[in-house]
Amino acid sequence: MIEVKKIRIFQDPLYNENKTEGLTIALNDIWATQVLIKELKNTGNHYTCKYEVILWDHFGLDLPDMEKVFNIIPSVGETFVTWFILQHLRGYKPFVTKIKFEKEFNGTF
Numbered sequence: 076m077i078e079v080k081k082i083r084i085f086q087d088p089l090y091n092e093n094k095t096e097g098l099t100i101a102l103n104d105i106w107a108t109q110v111l112i113k114e115l116k117n118t119g120n121h122y123t124c125k126y127e128v129i130l131w132d133h134f135g136l137d138l139p140d141m142e143k144v145f146n147i148i149p150s151v152g153e154t155f156v157t158w159f160i161l162q163h164l165r166g167y168k169p170f171v172t173k174i175k176f177e178k179e180f181n182g183t184f
Contacts, residue, residue: 104132105130105131105132106131106132106133107130107131108128108129108130108131109128109129109131110126110127110128110129111126111127111129112124112125112126113125113126113127113177120183120184121181121182121183121184122181122182122183122184123179123180123181124179124180124181125177125178125179126177126178126179127175127176127177127178128175128176128177128178129173129174129175130173130174130175131171131172131173132171132172132174133169133170133171133172134169134170134171134172135162135168135169136155136158136159136162136163136169140155140159141155141156141159
């Protein structure tokens with residue numbers, strides 16, 4: 076009987092702790108993930124897998140964003156309302172962020 080150990084090797088990206096700087100504000104959430112196996116090798120009972128992960132996000136607003144508590148700050152609320160109007164009423168498209176990286180894992184059967 077083959078014993079399989081489950082090990083979590085992929086975790087959500089970690090962002091800046093400061094909520095107003097860096098990737099935290101530029102990449103609020105991931106809306107699509109693509110995983111591609113690039114290489115799979117099997118030698119005896121040892122295996123190695125190389126894979127590519129592509130994370131997609133867009134810098135757009137939806138109604139739940141407008142209901143967040145930070146919108147009570149006047150300058151933030153005004154900015155988000157303007158941004159929401161441009162996107163949903165004037166047809167401006169949010170820019171798309173694409174992050175691609177490769178990982179590898181190996182083990183034995």
